[in-house]
Amino acid sequence: MKLIPTILCGGAGSRLWPVSRELHPKPFIRLADGQSLLQKAWLRGAILPDVAEMLTVTNRELLFKTEDEYRAVSVISGNRTNHFILEPFGRNTAPAIAAAALHVAESYGEDACMLVLAADHLIADQPAFAHAVKQATQLALQGKLVTFGIKPDAPETGYGYIEADIDSHLTKTGGYPVLRFVEKPTLEKAEEYLASGRYLWNSGMFCFQAGSMLREMEQHCPSILEATRACIAQSRIAEGKGFSQLDLDAATFELVPDDSIDYAVMEKSSNVAVVPCCIGWSDIGSWTALGDLAAPDAQGNRIEGEVILHDVSNCYIQSKQRIVGAVGVKDLVIIDTPDAVLIADRSRAQDVKYLYSRLKADGHEAHRLHSTVHRPWGTYTVLESGTHFKIKRIEVKPGASLSLQMHHHRSEHWIVVSGMARVVNGEHELFVNTNESTYIPAGHKHRLENPGLLTLVMIEVQSGEYLGEDDIVRFEDIYGRTQK
Structure with missing residues (x-):
């Protein structure tokens, strides 16, 4: 059996603002042990047996940040091949799972099992989780769409519920047919569900064969499946050592209907099973x-x-x-x-x-970015800004390079604090050492590169009539961010 843990990493995590932002969503929040929720989700899947690859569906703007997160913990589980499906914007979970299932079926066959995990959940009991996955894969190999139901210990009104047919065992290990999915209930209903013993919290985790999901989508949401298939046909694939990525075409992805997998498939299908489990689960929703x-x-x-x-x-x-x-x-x-x-x-x-x-509606940057912003090459932190000036602290990773670029409206002064910079400034290329500086006039093509083995730290002082981040024209970029 081939198992492909599939991590869905999206959403804004708006209830965890101000730590969670649009470009630093909930999966990237670090817990007290130093690991992020995303890293924990990746490890949760990577250490399971029979894993063929780790698959992640995420926004393309989060790719390099996600790769950094995985790289930091990959030594714990051994190196796994990572495949990424990159969305230009969110389209909910049904299109994400459709794209993932099409990839898995093409790469490993329709019999391969997918384990769909949310990137922002916490599971405290890994052995219990691994046991639940074993139960779920047994049902998935019988063609079932399997969901993981959390045994409730309180009348929680913040979760959806699953009603299980507890009188009909599907296997000796305790899977049950699903009678129905229920939206977040009132407190009175939640107390009733808890007392009945028939209801479980909907964890949002699933297990199924790629072919089983594709056949159910053909029956229940064919427009989503066909639009996703058409999008993939127009999309780019890139491969490298230990990774591959499918960059979904924005124009055709916009035509894919927006829907959740619960509404599009799970609530309509008569082929759904649930595995009850106690795994120390929390969706960290507040x-x-x-x-x-x-x-x-x-x-x-x-x-x-x-x-x-x-x-x-x-x-x-x-x-x-x-x-x-x-x-x-x-x-x-x-x-x-x-x-x-x-x-x-x-x-x-x-x-x-x-x-x-409210911040998003007002166009305030605090909904989207922190003062420290991650880029493929490192980070920048806005230290101070005012009328016609902005001061940043820039860190560039060893061997990394910013794009060859130009600004129409601002000039920049660069002062190296530590490390050494290789700088392209107009027609000239020079090295700038610690305690040295250079000046980039508006309209000059320029590039910053760290040729050393240590992190390059510098201060950038911008001045000009307009200092927005969109005042940038890229001519060359090793991260594929140049304009077409």
């Missing part, structure tokens, strides 16, 4: 849920970072860079980041998404 991962002090406060408290109880406070002081408050969530601070009542943590939506 700051309250994330805060509950930290140990409380005697007053019920959960703290991450340097915090000073006086007469404070039942608060979750996170601050990675600055000291936070709190006096005489209770039941609050306080999240401090370099460019935004969140203060919320713990009981209203789900409503943080409304702040995110």
Whole structure:
């Protein structure tokens, strides 16, 4: 049997703003052990037996960041081949799974099993998870579409539910036919579901043979399947050592209907089974849920970072860079980041998404980017900005290079803080060492490269009438970002 863990890495994680942003979504949030939710999801699949490759469906703007995350933990599980399906924009889970199933069927045959995992869930019990996957693959090999149902321990109103036919065992290992999927219930209904013993939380994880899913899609959502197939036919494939990627064509992908796999297939199919499991699962859907991962002090406060408290109880406070002081408050969530601070009542943590939506509607950059922005070549951090100027701290990885580019409206001063830079400035190429600088006039073609073995750190001072990130024309780029 070939098993292909398939990680769906999308969404904005709006309820975890300000740490989660559009270009730094929830899967990239790091927990106390230093690993991100995305890294944990990758390891969760990579260490299973019979894995043929690790498949990730994500936004193309997150590719290099995702590769960095995987590279940092690949030594734990041994090197796995990574295949990426890159979306130009989100189209929900049904198109993502359609593209993944078409790839797996083409590469490994329709009998290959796919294990679909969310990139932003936490599973605390890996052995129990591996056992549940073994149960699910047994059912998948019988042609079933299998979902993982979490045994509820509370009348939770924030999750969808699955009603299982508990009187009909599909296997000796405990799989059941699914009678129906239920939307997030009222508290009264959730209590009823919990008491019945027939309902499970819908985890959003699935297992099935690629061919089984494609046949169900042909029956229940043929427009999604055919539009996705047409898109793949127009898309580019790139391959390298230990990786390959399918870059979905934007024009044809826009024609793919937007729908979730639950609505498009799972709720319509009569061929769905559920494996009940207790695996320490959480979808980390709010700051309250994330805060509950930290140990409380005697007053019920959960703290991450340097915090000073006086007469404070039942608060979750996170601050990675600055000291936070709190006096005489209770039941609050306080999240401090370099460019935004969140203060919320713990009981209203789900409503943080409304702040995110407001920022997005207003076009505020705080919904999309942090002050530190990741790029394929490294990072830049905006230190200060004002009328006609902006100051950045730039870090370039060893051997990395920015694109050969030009700006119409701004000039740039570069000062090397540590390391050495190779610079193209107009018709000239020069090396700039520590404590040296160079000036790039507006309209000059230029490129910055780190030829050394250590990280290049420099300060960039921009000046001009317009300093937006879209004032850039790329002529050459090793990361494929040049304009056509």
